C-alpha cells in the first residue's frame with residue numbers, strides 16, 4: 001500500500017507516531033473542526049494491534065464458541081449444537097474481520113478524513129521532529145508545527161526462560177491469527193489474553209490444553225470470584241490448570257519459523273518448577289505486554305528509553321518542555337485497553353486544537369474522570385465485566401468501603417438464557433457519599449451490563465437516585481434491582 005501523501009511534504013501541524021485506532025482518533029479530533037493538518041506515521045498496518053492481532057480477531061473467534069456453548073446447554077438447541085463448530089468457517093470469518101491483513105480501508109478512511117499517512121518506522125530526532133525510515137532504508141524528516149502524539153502501543157512480552165524464545169512460541173499474533181488448531185497446547189499466563197485464548201482454543205478443538213499460571217488465581221486484577229468462576233468453567237471444559245507454577249525450561253529441537261499462526265516446528269517440552277514435564281505441539285506465551293518505547297528516540301528529547309511514557313491528565317508527556325509532546329494508548333501504561341486509548345486520544349486531539357488556537361484547554365479536557373471508572377470486558381465463558389475499583393483497590397485507596405453481592409442465577413432474566421446459568425455481581429460503595437466506586441459482573445452475556453456501571457461511577461449517581469432507574473423484566477439488568485434489595489436487607493440487618 002503506497003503512502004497516501006505527497007512524498008516531498010515535510011511539515012504538518014500534528015504528527016502521530018503509530019497509526020493504531022487511538023492514533024487515528026487523535027488525528028481526527030485534532031483536525032476535524034480546527035483546520036489543522038495531521039499525518040499518521042505507521043510502520044506496519046494502519047489500525048494497529050486491535051484491528052488485526054488482538055481485540056477484533058479474538059472476539060471473532062470467541063463469539064461462535066460462546067454461541068455453541070449456550071446452545072449446547074439449552075434444551076431444544078442442544079442437538080443442533082452437538083454437530084460442533086465449523087472451524088474452517090470460523091477461521092474464514094476471522095480472516096474477513098481482520099480484512100485479510102490489508103489496511104486499505106483504514107487508509108481510505110484516513111485520507112477521506114483529510115489525514116495523511118506516511119509508511120515507515122519513526123523516531124523522535126529533536127523537538128517536534130520525527131525521522132521516518134522507510135522499507136527501502138531511506139529516511140525522511142517530518143516536522144510538526146504544534147504537536148507530536150506517541151501511539152506506538154505495546155508488544156507481547158516473552159520471558160527469558162531458558163529455551164523459550166528459541167522454541168519460537170506463539171504470541172498473541174499467532175493465537176489470534178491461527179491457521180491450524182494444534183492438538184496439544186501449553187498456554188503460559190493467567191491474565192486476560194491467556195483466559196480468552198484458552199476459551200477459543202479449547203472451543204476450536206485443541207484436545208489437550210494446559211494453562212500454566214505463575215499467580216495463585218486467574219484474572220488477578222479482578223475481584224477474586226471472577227477468576228474462580230472462569231477457572232471452574234475452563235476445568236469443566238477439560239482444560240488443565242496449574243497455579244503458582246513457573247516454566248523453568250523449554251525444549252524444542254526443531255523449532256521452525258513456519259509463519260504466523262502455523263505450528264512452529266515439532267514437539268515442544270515444557271518443564272515446570274515442580275519437575276512436571278508437559279509435552280505439546282505448540283506453546284503460547286501470554287505473560288503481559290512491553291511498551292514499544294525502547295527505540296522511538298525518547299533519549300533525543302531528554303527522556304529515558306523504554307518503559308511506559310509518563311503523562312499527565314491531558315496526556316502530555318512529563319519531563320519535556322514546551323507543550324508539544326503527548327502519548328496515548330498502551331505506551332503510556334494507564335489502561336491497556338483500546339477504548340481507553342481512544343478516549344485519551346479524543347481528549348488529546350481537543351487539547352492540541354485548543355492550544356494551537358492560542359486558548360487554554362477547558363477544565364473538562366482531562367482524562368482523570370474516565371480513568372476513575374475504567375471499564376473492561378473479558379470475553380471468557382463466563383464473561384467478566386467490570387468498571388472502577390475492586391474491593392481491595394478501594395480499601396487500598398483509603399475509602400470507607402461497603403460491598404454487596406448477588407447470585408445472578410436467581411433471576412428470571414438469566415434463567416431464560418440457560419438452565420445452568422452461573423453468574424455473580426458485586427458493587428463496591430463509598431459510604432461517605434453512598435455512591436458506587438466499583439462494579440463487577442460475571443456470567444454469560446453480561447458485557448452490555450458494564451456501561452450502566454460506568455455511568456453510575458463517572459456520574460457519581462447516589463444510590464437513592466439509582467433506585468428509580470428501573471430495569472426491564474425479564475432482563476439480566478434486574479441484577480441492579482436485586483443488588484439494591486440485598487444491600488437494603490444487609491443494612492437493615494446491621495441496624496436491627
Ligand SMILES: Cc1cc2nc3c(=O)[nH]c(=O)nc-3n(C[C@H](O)[C@H](O)[C@H](O)COP(=O)(O)OP(=O)(O)OC[C@H]3O[C@@H](n4cnc5c(N)ncnc54)[C@H](O)[C@@H]3O)c2cc1C
Nearest residue numbers: 018020043048049054055122152153154329330336337338
Ligand atoms: C489478544 C488480545 C486481545 C485484546 N482484546 C481487547 C479487547 O477486547 N478490548 C480492548 O479494549 N482491548 C483489548 N486488547 C488490548 C488492545 O489490543 C490494546 O490496548 C490496543 O491495541 C492498544 O492500542 P495502542 O493505540 O496503544 O497501539 P497498538 O494497537 O499497540 O498499535 C501501535 C501501532 O504503532 C505502530 N508503531 C509502533 N512503533 C512505531 C514506530 N516507531 N513508527 C511507526 N509506527 C510504529 C505499530 O506498528 C502499531 O500499528 C487486547 C490485546 C490482546 C493482545
Ligand SMILES: NC(=O)c1ccc[n+]([C@@H]2O[C@H](COP(=O)([O-])OP(=O)(O)OC[C@H]3O[C@@H](n4cnc5c(N)ncnc54)[C@H](O)[C@@H]3O)[C@@H](O)[C@H]2O)c1
Nearest residue numbers: 159189190191192193194213214215286287288336377378
Ligand atoms: N477483553 C479485553 O479487554 C482484553 C483482552 C486481552 C488483552 N487485554 C489487555 O491486554 C493486556 C495484556 O494482557 P495479558 O494477559 O498479556 O497480560 P496480563 O498482565 O493481564 O497477565 C499476564 C499474566 O501472565 C502471568 N505471568 C507473567 N509472567 C509469567 C511467567 N514468566 N510465567 C507464567 N506466568 C506469567 C501473570 O501472572 C499474569 O497472570 C491486559 O492489560 C489487558 O487489559 C484486554
